[in-house]
Amino acid sequence: MSLMTSAPVHTPVLVKETIEALVVQPGGRYIDCTLGGGGHAAAILGHSSPGGQLLGIGADPEAIKIAKTRLEAYSSSVRLVNENFANLQAICIKYNFFPVHGILFDLGLSSLQLNGSGRGFSFQHDAPLDMRLSPSQKVTAADIVNTLSGGELAHLIKTYGEESYSHQIAHHIMQERPIKTTLQLAQIIEQAVGGRRGRIHPATKTFQALRIAVNHELEYLEAALKQAINLLGFEGRLAVISYHSLEDRIVKRFMQQEAKECICPPDAPTGVYGHTATLRLINKKVITPSPEEVKLNPRSRSARLRAAERIINQDEYNKTVEKLYFLTKDKDNGWRRPALLKKLRSAFAVL
Ligand SMILES: C[S@@+](CC[C@H](N)C(=O)[O-])C[C@H]1O[C@@H](n2cnc3c(N)ncnc32)[C@H](O)[C@@H]1O
Numbered sequence: 001m002s003l004m005t006s007a008p009v010h011t012p013v014l015v016k017e018t019i020e021a022l023v024v025q026p027g028g029r030y031i032d033c034t035l036g037g038g039g040h041a042a043a044i045l046g047h048s049s050p051g052g053q054l055l056g057i058g059a060d061p062e063a064i065k066i067a068k069t070r071l072e073a074y075s076s077s078v079r080l081v082n083e084n085f086a087n088l089q090a091i092c093i094k095y096n097f098f099p100v101h102g103i104l105f106d107l108g109l110s111s112l113q114l115n116g117s118g119r120g121f122s123f124q125h126d127a128p129l130d131m132r133l134s135p136s137q138k139v140t141a142a143d144i145v146n147t148l149s150g151g152e153l154a155h156l157i158k159t160y161g162e163e164s165y166s167h168q169i170a171h172h173i174m175q176e177r178p179i180k181t182t183l184q185l186a187q188i189i190e191q192a193v194g195g196r197r198g199r200i201h202p203a204t205k206t207f208q209a210l211r212i213a214v215n216h217e218l219e220y221l222e223a224a225l226k227q228a229i230n231l232l233g234f235e236g237r238l239a240v241i242s243y244h245s246l247e248d249r250i251v252k253r254f255m256q257q258e259a260k261e262c263i264c265p266p267d268a269p270t271g272v273y274g275h276t277a278t279l280r281l282i283n284k285k286v287i288t289p290s291p292e293e294v295k296l297n298p299r300s301r302s303a304r305l306r307a308a309e310r311i312i313n314q315d316e317y318n319k320t321v322e323k324l325y326f327l328t329k330d331k332d333n334g335w336r337r338p339a340l341l342k343k344l345r346s347a348f349a350v351l
Helices: 015-022 039-048 061-070 072-077 085-094 111-116 141-147 150-161 166-176 182-192 204-214 217-231 245-258 291-296 298-302 314-330 337-349
Strands: 029-032 053-058 078-082 100-106 232-242 279-281 304-310
Touching: 015 039, 015 100, 015 232, 015 304, 029 039, 039 053, 039 061, 039 072, 039 100, 053 061, 053 072, 053 085, 061 072, 061 078, 061 111, 072 078, 085 217, 100 217, 141 150, 141 204, 150 166, 150 204, 166 182, 182 204, 204 217, 217 232, 217 245, 217 314, 232 245, 245 279, 245 304, 291 298
Parallel strands: 029 053, 029 100, 053 078, 100 232
Antiparallel strands: 232 304, 279 304
């Protein structure tokens, strides 16, 4: 089923708060790492006009098509790339899109993927157990549930779903394999935990775990956050909206760590790790949607926005330029060292 034909609309969350966190300004350059249907991207482009530019990255080719239509009015200011944000730095180098004023991650899935894609993300709709963001990925959720050992499955469900019934669920899955569809899996989980209790469906955590595993969500998030630092110009803003505690923990720890001047263990001499702060926290307390927003868009209830600002000293600036130089050189696109270093230095000096 295509997202284009059956899709309910995706309502972007915390839009005003995100625009404020990114300090979107006319003429600014922004990266939306999770383009989805283009809701946040449209808001960023609206606020950065005239002269703003946006690089939109999305792993799902169907979502890119929707975003392209939605952002048609801004076509001269936008570049949309069907890629995984795990390759953020390489993408920006390829399209010469750095340094930037702001980078946004609005993690997880859009309502279009959850409800209208037929790709097995939700146990509310019967569909093949797929869960890949992109058809170019090889491993599906069905591959995982049908091939891992019982112990591996229990570990995955526990680690990525924080599910306390992980062993019972894994045991039932092993007995019922092969499992092909979402409803089949949801029923097996319901039986494994002894039926429904409360408002939350018992399959919620296992579906989250499988989705995280299929799409390497946590590893890719960690990798992309590190790359984002190098792409932000002086006082550039990083904003991340997460929807579950595993993601939010990664974002919180990352920002806190990067905001520290020194990360050496207490018993080591100061400065031994050679770390200097690269970020300043904007909101010490996480930003959550207002009750009004949650009422209008219940999907927003778990959203948590964190933001930080890039700080940079001369020494670190030189290192960043060097780092980008070596990455660009790796791609062997014809630049010679002095010319490329000059280009990178002048690019950073723009901000
Ligand atoms: C919550 S939605 C974003 C919605 C978007 N902000 C909007 O307003 O329409 C998250 C999107 O990020 C995409 N995504 C998730 N992980 C990704 C990754 N590692 N690389 C690229 N895109 C990713 C998903 O396919 C999904 O379309």
